[in-house]
Amino acid sequence: MPEPAPLKLFSVVIPAHNEEESLPPTVQELYAVLVREGVPHEIVVVDDGSKDGTWAVLQDLKQRVPTLAPVQNQGLHGFGRAVICGLTHMKGDACTIMMADASDSPDHAVRYWRLLNEGWDCVFGSRFIKGGEVIDYPRVKLFVNRLANFLVRIGFNIALNDTTNAFKAYRRTVIEGCRPFLSPHFNLTVELPLKAIVRGYTWTVIPISWQNRKYGEAKLKIKEMGSRYFFICAYVWLEKYFSRGDYRKK
Numbered sequence: 001m002p003e004p005a006p007l008k009l010f011s012v013v014i015p016a017h018n019e020e021e022s023l024p025p026t027v028q029e030l031y032a033v034l035v036r037e038g039v040p041h042e043i044v045v046v047d048d049g050s051k052d053g054t055w056a057v058l059q060d061l062k063q064r065v066p067t068l069a070p071v072q073n074q075g076l077h078g079f080g081r082a083v084i085c086g087l088t089h090m091k092g093d094a095c096t097i098m099m100a101d102a103s104d105s106p107d108h109a110v111r112y113w114r115l116l117n118e119g120w121d122c123v124f125g126s127r128f129i130k131g132g133e134v135i136d137y138p139r140v141k142l143f144v145n146r147l148a149n150f151l152v153r154i155g156f157n158i159a160l161n162d163t164t165n166a167f168k169a170y171r172r173t174v175i176e177g178c179r180p181f182l183s184p185h186f187n188l189t190v191e192l193p194l195k196a197i198v199r200g201y202t203w204t205v206i207p208i209s210w211q212n213r214k215y216g217e218a219k220l221k222i223k224e225m226g227s228r229y230f231f232i233c234a235y236v237w238l239e240k241y242f243s244r245g246d247y248r249k250k
């Protein structure tokens, strides 16, 4: 690859719905690691219609974390809409999407940043390759996860076995090139990487870890989401095989 121009700012986008307990440790640890590693960054936490003290907690955190840029999603709510709101507000030329419940590791975000700077358009993580791990992953969810990722891998003929995890990193050019986004809910987690791959952006994979939340409750409901995941996979699959490359990276 030719030597790429260095990136200027890494936007970490975090959707948050009723996360008053998890946000302070998540944001403070992330900030400490990014500062320690010299990563120029902003932390865009999107409060998506929280009913608890999430917004007040973010205002308070701003005093201690100067790179924190909280926004409120004033429009319709949902995980995907909140992430899209964050991606629209971000100032960076690259971004990563992380969870508010500290399930993703800040050290891996740093590795994403370094690899983007080597010239990759996207950097994906996998919890299911050598060096990756999941801690305290609910069993039924794990089974459904492995099955869904297997089907995606076969259907799209790609060497990625953790498409469904949101924690991935992209150059801004990829985000702009994948619009418009159609997923209002957790299905955005597959729309982003699948579209990026189908549209011809370059990508690489590193092993990552994931741990279950300490506070609050997990909100991904597999039954509700199944048909939405299917919808978005079918849509991107049709684009891959029938759009004659009309939406590919220019």
Ligand SMILES: Nc1nc2c(ncn2[C@@H]2O[C@H](COP(=O)(O)OP(=O)(O)O)[C@@H](O)[C@H]2O)c(=O)[nH]1
Binding pocket: 014, 015, 016, 017, 018, 019, 047, 048, 077, 078, 079, 080, 082, 083, 098, 099, 100, 101, 213, 217, 218, 219, 220
């Ligand atoms: N904006 C938004 N974010 C959500 C919603 N539900 C969950 N999240 C966020 O999505 C992330 C992952 O949610 P979580 O409940 O831990 O899901 P799970 O661990 O995958 O079951 C966290 O940052 C949550 O705050 C929602 O309805 N709207």
Ligand SMILES: [Mg+2]
Binding pocket: 099, 101, 103, 212, 213, 218
């Ligand atoms: Mg979680």
